[in-house]
Amino acid sequence: MSSEVYRTIAESGHAEFVISGSEFIGHARPVETVQDAESFIEAVRDEYDDATHNVPAYRVRADPLREYASDDGEPSGSAGKPALNVLQGQELENVGVVVTRYFGGTELGVGGLVSAYSRAVKEAIEDAGVTEERPHEQLAITVEYDDSGTVRGILESEGVEFEAEYGEDVQFSVRVPTEESDDLCDRIASATSGRADVSGPTE
CATH class of the missing domain: 3.30.70.240 (Alpha-Beta Plaits)
Structure with a gap:
């Protein structure tokens, strides 16, 4: 693993908004290992076990870099990949995110879902604050x-x-x-x- 400075988040972050009746809640947390990331995802799923979807993604510094995302029942490519794309686009590492969705009765379509899941991750990261860290x-x-x-x-x-x-x-x-x-x-x-x-x- 590289010893170079890398971008991550300073602390846990949170975001909430409603689109067409569906509530989206973004959760972001700094993690050190894949195990940390998976434990964080499980904790969010347990806390929001009544939600329609809990969509996870993470990027963890390892050799090689470990990346993971899941649509958690949303249409393929509409949720997990957009969440991961935000982390990739901002070059963030050692970050885990989960977007919780409570379905409000109105279908958003793939484009609407991509936009909503991306926004939830971006806003949770903004809330957490981006920082530079040395391994x-x-x-x-x-x-x-x-x-x-x-x-x-x-x-x-x-x-x-x-x-x-x-x-x-x-x-x-x-x-x-x-x-x-x-x-x-x-x-x-x-x-x-x-x-x-x-x-x-x-x-």
């Missing part, structure tokens, strides 16, 4: 108490995100830009004379 990975670092201050000092000086859990030993869960990961591991290994147990990337 990150998770590292798990385990050290004894004597080394924990040293490791914490390195993590703080590097400005990476981390959480520390103090038990019999100290476990740091670290989120580090992929391109900086090797240097950080080398620095910690050197500072602790190899006593730090570093594993990753983790899911």
Whole structure:
């Protein structure tokens, strides 16, 4: 997978509108993995299980890039593909979307559906906000108490995100830009004379 900066969304987004009696609800969420995307889709389907359709699409950074869309019972090509096309057109990655539709009794036709599903995704993305992100990975670092201050000092000086859990030993869960990961591991290994147990990337 490339270590280049990529476009994604900053947070979850939401959109709602009505066309000819049919209610459309757009949901967008940043995701890290295909599993995240599929869990998000299932959660929306569970929450809106009384809806006529829940149309999903996602683009997830993997090797190769994973793309998925489904019409969920709408006419072929009228729903899932337009939703995915918005993500492709805006070059967004690590994004999952679901458009929920409650049918209002009036057929919209394929053209109307394409327009509505595209609009729901676009508006949900606008609500979420587009941002640029660098690929990150998770590292798990385990050290004894004597080394924990040293490791914490390195993590703080590097400005990476981390959480520390103090038990019999100290476990740091670290989120580090992929391109900086090797240097950080080398620095910690050197500072602790190899006593730090570093594993990753983790899911």
